[in-house]
Amino acid sequence: MLxxxxxxxxxxxxxxxxxxxxxxxxxxxxxxxxxxxILGTGISAVSAAYxxxxxxxATTRLLVLDARSPCDGATGxxxxxxxxxxxxxxxxxxxxxxxxxAVELVRFQMRHLECLRAICRxxxxxxxxxxxxxxxxxxxxxxxxDIYLGKELFEEAKEKVERLRTAMPDVHVQVWEPTxxxxxxxxxxxxxxxxxxxxxxxxxxxxxxxxxxxxxxxxPSRVTILPHTPVISISASSSPPLxxxxxxxxxxxxxxxxxxxxxxxxxxxxxxxxxTPVRAHMTxxxxxxxxxxxxxxxxxxxxxxxxxxxxxxxxxxxSSQGDLLIGGGWARSALQGQDAVGVSNDGEVDxxxxxxxxxxxxxxxxxxWGLSTGLDSVWSGIIAVTGDGLPFVGxxxxxxxxxxxxxxxxxNNDEEAYSPQEFGEWIAAGYNGEGMVxxxxxxxxLAIRVAGQENIDREPRTGVPGGRLSDWFPAELWITELRxxxxxxxxxxxxxxxxxxxxxxxxxx
Numbered sequence: 001m002l003x004x005x006x007x008x009x010x011x012x013x014x015x016x017x018x019x020x021x022x023x024x025x026x027x028x029x030x031x032x033x034x035x036x037x038i039l040g041t042g043i044s045a046v047s048a049a050y051x052x053x054x055x056x057x058a059t060t061r062l063l064v065l066d067a068r069s070p071c072d073g074a075t076g077x078x079x080x081x082x083x084x085x086x087x088x089x090x091x092x093x094x095x096x097x098x099x100x101x102a103v104e105l106v107r108f109q110m111r112h113l114e115c116l117r118a119i120c121r122x123x124x125x126x127x128x129x130x131x132x133x134x135x136x137x138x139x140x141x142x143x144x145x146d147i148y149l150g151k152e153l154f155e156e157a158k159e160k161v162e163r164l165r166t167a168m169p170d171v172h173v174q175v176w177e178p179t180x181x182x183x184x185x186x187x188x189x190x191x192x193x194x195x196x197x198x199x200x201x202x203x204x205x206x207x208x209x210x211x212x213x214x215x216x217x218x219x220p221s222r223v224t225i226l227p228h229t230p231v232i233s234i235s236a237s238s239s240p241p242l243x244x245x246x247x248x249x250x251x252x253x254x255x256x257x258x259x260x261x262x263x264x265x266x267x268x269x270x271x272x273x274x275x276t277p278v279r280a281h282m283t284x285x286x287x288x289x290x291x292x293x294x295x296x297x298x299x300x301x302x303x304x305x306x307x308x309x310x311x312x313x314x315x316x317x318x319s320s321q322g323d324l325l326i327g328g329g330w331a332r333s334a335l336q337g338q339d340a341v342g343v344s345n346d347g348e349v350d351x352x353x354x355x356x357x358x359x360x361x362x363x364x365x366x367x368x369w370g371l372s373t374g375l376d377s378v379w380s381g382i383i384a385v386t387g388d389g390l391p392f393v394g395x396x397x398x399x400x401x402x403x404x405x406x407x408x409x410x411x412n413n414d415e416e417a418y419s420p421q422e423f424g425e426w427i428a429a430g431y432n433g434e435g436m437v438x439x440x441x442x443x444x445x446l447a448i449r450v451a452g453q454e455n456i457d458r459e460p461r462t463g464v465p466g467g468r469l470s471d472w473f474p475a476e477l478w479i480t481e482l483r484x485x486x487x488x489x490x491x492x493x494x495x496x497x498x499x500x501x502x503x504x505x506x507x508x509x
Contacts, residue, residue: 042075044259051447067230077381082200144199186292288369387487
């Protein structure tokens with residue numbers, strides 16, 4: 001399925017940010033140039049482009065296609081929440097992979113905070129300050145607080161915090177008993193306790209579009225962005241080996257990188273048993289006049305935890321009237337979330353979910369809420385859920401793409417297959433609603449693989465760790481045929497968020 005051409009209007013994107021004109025698409029074939037075609041323009045796409053332009057020769061051209069406007073997919077529709085729940089993730093991943101692998105996966109997600117902070121500082125310095133209109137990324141470190149609406153949930157969470165403190169003693173997490181939570185955070189007796197720790201928040205659309213602007217200006221002859229250019233199909237060819245078909249053109253490429261997340265199966269139907277879209281909802285609301293925000297508006301975020309899921313809240317800085325971005329309510333639909341599974345249409349919203357999201361904060365904070373100017377906007381977005389609950393990253397095999405191995409004639413007119421780094425299809429997708437703590441570095445790692453530099457001990461650069469790729473990228477995230485066989489989605493929509501227990505890649509080895 002392609003994205004709907006008329007999506008709901010996201011709060012983030014209602015003031016479009018123009019990206020400078022880029023050069024025309026490269027003319028191929030040309031033996032002196034390599035073309036890498038990126039599908040999508042969200043955070044995964046721009047991360048891959050950022051690393052590829054730095055790692056590949058000047059003769060490498062990037063062609064970026066999107067069915068809609070830049071960053072109008074999941075990245076431009078999320079809550080701007082750069083948050084990992086370390087104790088919950090460690091417990092979940094330890095059960096599946098063992099503690100050693102779980103710790104590495106948690107640290108990988110936590111690393112996104114420092115990487116995104118650095119990238120936002122870069123684009124704020126290089127792009128936002130030179131523009132007349134306000135377009136800063138608003139990245140900020142926040143104290144995030146999880147508020148528990150059930151006593152048993154809170155007690156279970158405290159046990160997980162103790163296990164986290166043993167396995168990762170450097171990770172700061174603070175537990176607030178019910179009375180302490182009410183005094184500290186202004187919640188009422190519906191709260192049975194709270195847990196707080198560091199996280200981040202950002203204006204996601206500005207982050208991505210500012211970085212595209214930076215790349216087009218820094219590499220003016222190497223990157224071309226074509227919005228409103230849906231891809232209909234991909235076919236195998238030669239010299240170069242891939243043909244990408246749109247309604248009006250056929251583009252040739254040596255590599256195709258799929259960063260379309262929930263829409264990836266449109267061109268990769270063989271992955272449908274392993275990856276499915278799920279519709280999610282967001283709102284922008286004004287806080288009540290008594291809302292107990294921190295002294296510095298925008299420096300705290302919240303999650304409300306209940307038995308069937310959670311809601312999440314960020315607040316913009318005071319310069320933006322402190323608007324609250326509230327998302328979640330997945331299980332509050334007419335069919336308790338099951339009617340959102342497999343849905344790729346973000347042109348509609350669910351009224352029951354919106355009713356929940358507009359009422360949860362007054363219910364939890366009253367009497368510390370008061371009058372509010374109310375609801376600013378509502379919209380939906382599509383996340384991608386995988387069969388094992390982890391992203392798919394890496395090179396796609398013919399069995400995954402459904403397309404044959406491609407060969408190209410050599411100078412001797414002999415048919416010879418490319419090496420993996422010379423051509424291929426690749427993917428970074430399937431973030432299970434956690435893209436802000438997975439997508440950036442998953443796509444960075446993918447770019448290093450595409451450039452054939454995974455075994456090079458590289459110096460760190462802004463937003464990307466140094467060393468060999470295996471030093472910081474968890475092996476559990478690489479896509480393999482064996483992993484796909486073990487991670488088929490449940491046919492029961494109610495179980496799509498319950499991945500199977502898997503074996504660590506280290507144990508397989």
